[in-house]
Amino acid sequence: MSSAEQAQPCTEGGFWRDTGRTGITSWIFSTDHKRIGLLYFYSTFGFFLVGVMLGLLIRLDLMTPASTLMGPQTYNALFTVHGVVMIFLFIIPGMPGAFGNLVMPIQIGARDVAFPRLNLFSWWLYIIGAGIILTSLFTGNGPPDTGWTFYVPFSARTSTNVSLAVLGVFTIGFSSILTGLNFITTIHRLRAEGMTWGRLPLFTWSLYATAWIQLLATPVLGITLALILAERLLGTGLFDPTRGGDPIMYQHLFWIYSHPAVYIMILPGMGVVSDIIPVFARKPIFGYKMIAFSSLAIAAAGSLVWGHHMFTSGMSDTAILVFSFLTFIVAIPSAIKVFNWVSTLYKGSISLEAPMLFALSFILLFSIGGLTGLILGAAATDIHVHDTDFVVGHFHYVMFGGAGFAFIAAMHYWLPKFYGRRYAEKPAIVGWALMFVGFNVLYFSMMVLGLKGMPRRYYHYLPEFAPLNLVATIGSWILALGLIIMLVNLFRGLFRGEPAGDNPWGGATLEWSIPTPPATENFEQEPVVTHGPYDFTRTGEP
Amino acid sequence: MSRHRDDTGAKLGMWLFLFTELFLFGGLFLLYAVYLSRYPREFAAAGREMHVVFGTANTAILITSSMLAATAVSAIQRDERRRVLWSLGGTVLCAAIFLFNKYLEWSAEISHGFYPNSPRLAAGPPGESVFFSLYYLTVGLHGLHVLIGGTLLIWVAVRVRRGVVHSGDYVLLENGALYWHLVDLIWIFIFPLYYLIL
Numbered sequence: 083m084s085s086a087e088q089a090q091p092c093t094e095g096g097f098w099r100d101t102g103r104t105g106i107t108s109w110i111f112s113t114d115h116k117r118i119g120l121l122y123f124y125s126t127f128g129f130f131l132v133g134v135m136l137g138l139l140i141r142l143d144l145m146t147p148a149s150t151l152m153g154p155q156t157y158n159a160l161f162t163v164h165g166v167v168m169i170f171l172f173i174i175p176g177m178p179g180a181f182g183n184l185v186m187p188i189q190i191g192a193r194d195v196a197f198p199r200l201n202l203f204s205w206w207l208y209i210i211g212a213g214i215i216l217t218s219l220f221t222g223n224g225p226p227d228t229g230w231t232f233y234v235p236f237s238a239r240t241s242t243n244v245s246l247a248v249l250g251v252f253t254i255g256f257s258s259i260l261t262g263l264n265f266i267t268t269i270h271r272l273r274a275e276g277m278t279w280g281r282l283p284l285f286t287w288s289l290y291a292t293a294w295i296q297l298l299a300t301p302v303l304g305i306t307l308a309l310i311l312a313e314r315l316l317g318t319g320l321f322d323p324t325r326g327g328d329p330i331m332y333q334h335l336f337w338i339y340s341h342p343a344v345y346i347m348i349l350p351g352m353g354v355v356s357d358i359i360p361v362f363a364r365k366p367i368f369g370y371k372m373i374a375f376s377s378l379a380i381a382a383a384g385s386l387v388w389g390h391h392m393f394t395s396g397m398s399d400t401a402i403l404v405f406s407f408l409t410f411i412v413a414i415p416s417a418i419k420v421f422n423w424v425s426t427l428y429k430g431s432i433s434l435e436a437p438m439l440f441a442l443s444f445i446l447l448f449s450i451g452g453l454t455g456l457i458l459g460a461a462a463t464d465i466h467v468h469d470t471d472f473v474v475g476h477f478h479y480v481m482f483g484g485a486g487f488a489f490i491a492a493m494h495y496w497l498p499k500f501y502g503r504r505y506a507e508k509p510a511i512v513g514w515a516l517m518f519v520g521f522n523v524l525y526f527s528m529m530v531l532g533l534k535g536m537p538r539r540y541y542h543y544l545p546e547f548a549p550l551n552l553v554a555t556i557g558s559w560i561l562a563l564g565l566i567i568m569l570v571n572l573f574r575g576l577f578r579g580e581p582a583g584d585n586p587w588g589g590a591t592l593e594w595s596i597p598t599p600p601a602t603e604n605f606e607q608e609p610v611v612t613h614g615p616y617d618f619t620r621t622g623e624p
Numbered sequence: 625m626s627r628h629r630d631d632t633g634a635k636l637g638m639w640l641f642l643f644t645e646l647f648l649f650g651g652l653f654l655l656y657a658v659y660l661s662r663y664p665r666e667f668a669a670a671g672r673e674m675h676v677v678f679g680t681a682n683t684a685i686l687i688t689s690s691m692l693a694a695t696a697v698s699a700i701q702r703d704e705r706r707r708v709l710w711s712l713g714g715t716v717l718c719a720a721i722f723l724f725n726k727y728l729e730w731s732a733e734i735s736h737g738f739y740p741n742s743p744r745l746a747a748g749p750p751g752e753s754v755f756f757s758l759y760y761l762t763v764g765l766h767g768l769h770v771l772i773g774g775t776l777l778i779w780v781a782v783r784v785r786r787g788v789v790h791s792g793d794y795v796l797l798e799n800g801a802l803y804w805h806l807v808d809l810i811w812i813f814i815f816p817l818y819y820l821i822l
């Protein structure tokens with residue numbers, strides 16, 4: 083790239099400019115995957131910040147054993163809305179919607195996804211669903227108070243606005259299905275010449291596996307939510323024991339979707355990490371095939387383990403044994419990935435820049451989340467920690483320390499490519515360090531609390547749990563401070579920072595081979611791929 | 625921006641969508657299986673209240689409609705526009721008759737006091753109420769699909785009439801027909817489960 087071009091890459095060029103329309107409609111009606119990706123990014127990340135605010139309020143209430151900050155009803159609404167926002171509005175649509183859309187078509191050498199208009203429609207469905215959920219907070223008998231799991235019988239009986247919230251989640255599920263459908267077709271049909279399955283970047287591989295889960299598991303969520311609506315509006319009684327129904331069947335249906343859904347959350351994160359680690363270790367990825375294959379293995383095996391959420395619900399011992407066994411099986415492909423990342427690092431020339439720091443913390447936090455998951459997956463130990471803060475700690479390690487940190491890693495890794503400018507390195511590292519420390523102080527304390535018997539979803543607790551709860555709340559403040567520093571620095575950089583250049587990190591995947599920011603059609607002419615995604619012999623040092 | 629055309633891709637997308645539909649209904653079939661094994665006698669008793677004549681007629685109608693949809697696809701390949709339109713019209717007509725039959729059937733059942741949360745079912749054994757709730761949900765969801773499929777085919781017919789869909793570019797019609805076959809296929813499972821085997 084010539085230095086003249088290097089002088090002015092910024093949000094003025096590339097896909098930011100060349101389009102027929104102008105103003106807001108050039109965004110919200112755009113079918114360009116990059117613009118849709120940014121729409122998803124702004125909306126999902128916006129909801130992440132809302133969710134964080136709610137999480138901090140929960141922690142504030144839990145700072146002291148008998149807080150007078152709020153009543154039980156408000157607390158129930160808070161953790162419900164926090165969970166719904168984080169799960170359905172941030173982490174599930176976030177990674178495929180934002181970074182999948184931004185990066186995946188470029189990584190496979192395509193001009194766009196297979197169905198660009200459907201892609202836009204997905205985003206609109208997401209926004210409509212989000213609107214319905216927001217409406218449910220401020221109308222009727224107040225926000226839902228069931229927990230994000232909408233368990234019957236309570237969800238069928240409570241007078242709060244569950245119907246509307248469920249309808250919103252249903253709509254978002256539809257959006258997720260269409261994204262999955264679009265991505266599978268795109269990856270099958272639009273790979274550039276020479277982009278064989280064996281040369282697919284691992285982020286794209288992870289999206290491919292994710293897309294199958296989105297496609298096949300989400301309809302089960304759809305029917306489950308529709309059944310809640312039927313219970314509430316028609317009185318079908320299918321989950322009502324007094325009329326022959328069985329609430330356990332609701333739990334089965336719910337987790338048939340919602341366990342695979344945790345892989346919708348984490349798989350793309352694993353893909354991000356698989357792309358970042360080799361670039362910053364300046365070494366080809368170790369075990370490419372196994373990482374790609376393990377994504378598919380996770381997607382497949384992960385659909386058979388849902389029962390581990392129900393060990394205490396009254397299943398047969400045989401069922402408990404089988405689900406427990408299968409849960410241990412899924413740990414294997416996850417471990418394969420961790421070992422391969424660590425092997426990639428071995429004797430690499432590691433540069434600890436912000437994306438890498440977030441990726442490395444992903445490995446550690448995800449491993450803690452995964453191993454504590456085995457404690458929950460083993461029936462005997464689960465009986466003790468079920469429905470305690472141990473569970474809350476565990477899933478935050480996976481969903482926040484894992485998927486969330488990967489999302490932030492992706493922000494630092496890829497956003498400069500699309501905005502054309504980059505953030506300052508030092509504040510990014512300070513932000514990361516605070517987040518990392520705060521995160522562990524917060525959730526490790528909660529796991530210990532859970533082991534001691536502190537139940538989840540309680541607004542008051544016994545005084546003996548007070549000290550660690552105080553520590554956890556302080557941790558949440560450190561975490562929030564780090565988040566603020568990270569954000570201010572990132573966004574100031576993206577709009578006013580130094581030009582990023584075409585290939586700031588020395589990556590070898592296709593997105594780094596085109597100008598920054600990419601043009602609307604991505605490639606001037608369709609690329610012909612001649613080497614693998616982690617073949618660094620042809621990219622110079624950054 | 626030059627739109628590139630990829631019929632194979634479009635069909636792949638449709639097939640993927642059909643899988644999601646199977647899983648959507650799968651949830652209801654799963655409940656059916658579990659509750660049937662729990663309440664075999666109540667299900668049998670409730671099943672006797674079903675109108676097999678209506679069910680059989682509707683099965684015949686849907687199979688005919690599927691055949692007509694397939695005829696439309698083979699006719700468009702030979703550019704026989706009139707035949708395409710007649711076939712699609714026939715398919716949509718079948719859909720309408722199907723729904724009308726359903727209306728008659730449901731009216732009869734409701735007038736006998738069989739509907740979710742009805743006093744008659746509340747007084748009877750719990751298994752029967754489960755059966756009827758499942759029946760109404762499954763058949764209702766299927767009916768909704770008949771409605772969507774019929775609307776879709778009307779839209780396709782309009783495109784055929786306007787000449788947008790023709791022998792050189794008919795993936796839209798193919799996908800519409802595929803969807804219709806799925807609607808038919810799901811009924812082929814519903815019919816024996818609710819009308820015949822109990």
Ligand code: HEM
Nearest residue numbers: 134137138140161165168173229230481482538539540558
């Ligand atoms: C600063 C960030 C966050 C804080 C302070 C926070 C705090 C909390 C706390 C204290 C609870 C437990 C409430 C209780 O059981 O009484 C909770 C629940 C939960 N959190 Fe977070 N959280 C944060 C971020 C996240 C993220 C990033 C995700 C997902 C991506 C998430 C997902 C959830 C879910 C699903 C629940 C369960 C809600 C329920 O019980 O229905 N949280 N959070």
Ligand SMILES: [Cu+2]
Nearest residue numbers: 341388390391
């Ligand atoms: Cu699970």
